[in-house]
Amino acid sequence: MNNTTDLTDSVLELIKLHQNTKGALLPLLHAVQEKIGFIPPHSVADIASGLNLSRAEVHGVISYYHFFRSEPAGRHVIQVCRAESCQACGAEELMALAEKTLGIKTHHTTLNGEVTLEPVYCLGLCASSPAVQVDDKLHARVTVDKFKSLLSKIGGRP
Ligand code: FES
Structure with a gap:
């Protein structure tokens, strides 16, 4: 999966699944990475708005945890x-x-x-x-x- 629209749709779907859960950011980021292999940088805004957080908060968590990737991994x-x-x-x-x-x-x-x-x-x-x-x-x-x-x-x- 690497088409930007597909990636966005997948992230939006996962946001819907998590947005009513308390402390949803980490579980959501894990779910996104598990589904598409990385956290697309263009999704940070959707994630922030879906969870009622600032972009800086989402970006901060992604960059704090080395586990999260911002680009697809190699084979x-x-x-x-x-x-x-x-x-x-x-x-x-x-x-x-x-x-x-x-x-x-x-x-x-x-x-x-x-x-x-x-x-x-x-x-x-x-x-x-x-x-x-x-x-x-x-x-x-x-x-x-x-x-x-x-x-x-x-x-x-x-
Ligand atoms: S320190 Fe635990 S496996 Fe490396």
Whole structure:
């Protein structure tokens, strides 16, 4: 789904479903991202008006939570955990490797639309840090070599 009208219709539908619920903003944003993969920037005004909030409030929440995307993700999404336990166990090195290998910074997608690189703040595998998620699959105790192998499998150039 990438036609602007379709996207708008989908968001408006979800707004209707959530607008009479207290504290609807976060559930609505999650629903939008789950349905269309990101929060279209042009929908911020509709969301704000539907929930009787200011655009700044909606924008503030979208930008505060790293989870929300403002543009479509690539075919694959790599998430490197940057929370405390993983930081202490080499997550920065993994993120640097991913940025170098893919030629992009975090929160960006490769030019060919294949891979999006994102930070994430705890994948629930703290006892097996550092952790990485590639699409829907979690990977624990990720070494540099293991990560190079994961990157090469999804099209990165280790
Ligand atoms: S801190 Fe990385 S999985 Fe919890």
